[in-house]
Amino acid sequence: MTAAPDSKLAAHWVPSPNFEPRRDGRVPDTLILHYTGMESCEAARDWLVNVESKVSAHYLVDFAGVITQMVGEAERAWHAGQSFWSGETDLNSASIGIEIHNPGHDFDYPPFPDEQMRAVEALCLDIFSRHAIPRERVLAHSDIAPGRKRDPGERFDWARLARAGIGLWTEPVPLGEDAGLGLGDESEAVAELQRDLKDFGYGVEVTSTYARGTETVVEAFQRHYRQARIDGRADRSTRETLKRLLAIRSGALV
Template identity: 60%
Template sequence: MSPGPDKALDVLWRASPNCEQRRGGLRPTILLMHYTGMTRADRAVDWLCAPASRVSCHYLVDEDGRITQMVSEDARAWHAGVSCWMGETDINSASIGIEIHNPGHDAGYPDFPEAQMDAVIALSRDILTRHDIPPRRVLAHSDVAPDRKADPGEKFDWAGLARAGIGHWVPPAPLAAKAPEHAGLEPETVRHTQQLLAYYGYDCPVNGTVCARTERVVRAFQRHFRQSLADGRIDRSTIDTLERLAQ
């Protein structure tokens, strides 16, 4: 694997030992967005490069927009964990990961600064020139691991990325005045929603009932595509948004 940064952008290079060859002949077809969930970006880089952590990521973008690369794009970094998208479970072999520094939901979840988002957009554009990553596969960690992860969360500017030509996104359907209770949903409506989520790529059961797993998948969907309310409830706005995305 070739050490050193992959791009023409102004990028710091700090090698992480936590990587290996991609498995199964997989090449990057997913761009996966994270937040660090740590208090300081420099400590997050230290952690992602520490042999004992057993985690890593290709890139980290700090709050000022500085980019650090830790793993070459041709290598398998360890950022996704137990994950699934479109039936693929080795997301680390199938993706390039960007850690966007933010302390996360457990520490106040501040807004992502503009300079940081500008850098995420520039870096993403650059990565997309080198790899065959379709717009529908620019994803959140929470999309591929809805049971375990909430990052980068409902404040991440997916709309801004889409305006910059990155990812797949449609304006969300407006919220109704009051979301219906799940108890009032017809099983066919639940099944239809689950089918659409599974069709789009989520690892969602299709059983006609709003089980705990379905709620977590719906919440992940909302954090990405209907960010004004990520409550895990199947409502009209969620279904409408999903139907337009799945077209």
Template identity: 75%
Template sequence: MTAAPDSPLATLWCPAANREPRRDGRVPDMLVLHYTGMESSDAALDWLTREESKVSCHYLVDEDGRIAQMVRESERAWHAGQSLWAGETDLNSCSLGIEIHNPGHEFGYRDFPEAQMRSVEALCLDILRRHPIRAERVVAHSDIAPGRKRDPGEKFDWARLAQAGVGLWVQPAPLGEDQGLGPGDEGQEVLKLQQDLAGLGYGVELTSTYGTGLEKVVEAFQRHFRQARIDGRADTSTRDTLSRLLTAMQATPVA
């Protein structure tokens, strides 16, 4: 295997042990963004390349903006774990994964530096030039594993990426004073919320009941698309933002 990375932006090729062929001949049509959740990028790079870690990713971007590639884009990396998006469960076979170094919520979650965000933006654009990835299929790890994962988190600048042409985004509807829908609520409004979240791609059961699972999905949605308040309640701001996103998604032409 040649040591040249797929992306000319990557300055380090550090092959991971955990990689394999994509199943069923899948080609990447999804991009998943993560944070490392470790105290240093060097430790993250070491862990992501070790066989015993049982994880891997295609790229790692450190806080200075340096990019390392660990798994070929043509190969299946082990980054998504137990996850679901748009009805699919084997997301490792259809996705590319980018780890962005940040200590995360466990070790002092902090803003993503400008140099890092500049490199993430450039890398995403470079990937999109090679792969037909629709805007709604550029997602957070928390989107595909609500309640289990929180990365890259509410400090990540999704709006910036969208302005550059990466991912789906609308201006979030302003916060209000209403409590909206929440745990224990039932009925047609809850069902409509579940249908809309599922329409965007989230794994949601259509039960008409606002249970813990739906609360976690709403939190994940807010962490990505309405970051001003993350409380798991579907207030008017949350539901309006979701409606705007669905409209924007439907208006996006299919490649």
């Protein structure tokens, strides 16, 4: 167990009992961002270090930007839950988890303050100095658990992080008037969308049918990458934004 913070940016070291070794010697190559979803940061911190909660994270960032470390980066924290990304199901072993205090969708979902965002930026960059984390593996909790999780949500400023060199991003294609693809549609266009989402990393089956599973994945994609409208419909804006991100990741588009 780590006896002191890994990050020099951590103002507090409050060890959580909820951790274990990473499986098979896994080295973290993923960064997962969450919101706490609790009304106070103190309650969230107490929950993350409570042995009965069975949850934890490596770091917690409060509204004022004060950083607390609770699990050593070498250890497997319990923050991802049932999840999937790019064929991987044990995201806890693969990742470092940051809890960002915000009451979330159930409590009026306030904006993330500038002081907090500055601290998140600095912490991510500090983690990158110790771990080789590709930009496409900086993910939202909602990315790895669509339909089950919504955090950190559509108010989180992913574009700001990308300007600091954190995460994969493109300016979303503007909204249009097209209805797009939605529940019940069955076509090659649906299959192409599903292939693109699967290639990007989401857990989606290629069936050519736009069922609820596809809709929840599209909602997750929109919540992270096309935040102007979260409706689960794959309009042109959503589909072309996804295409751009795939091209950027492959190096075909800068």
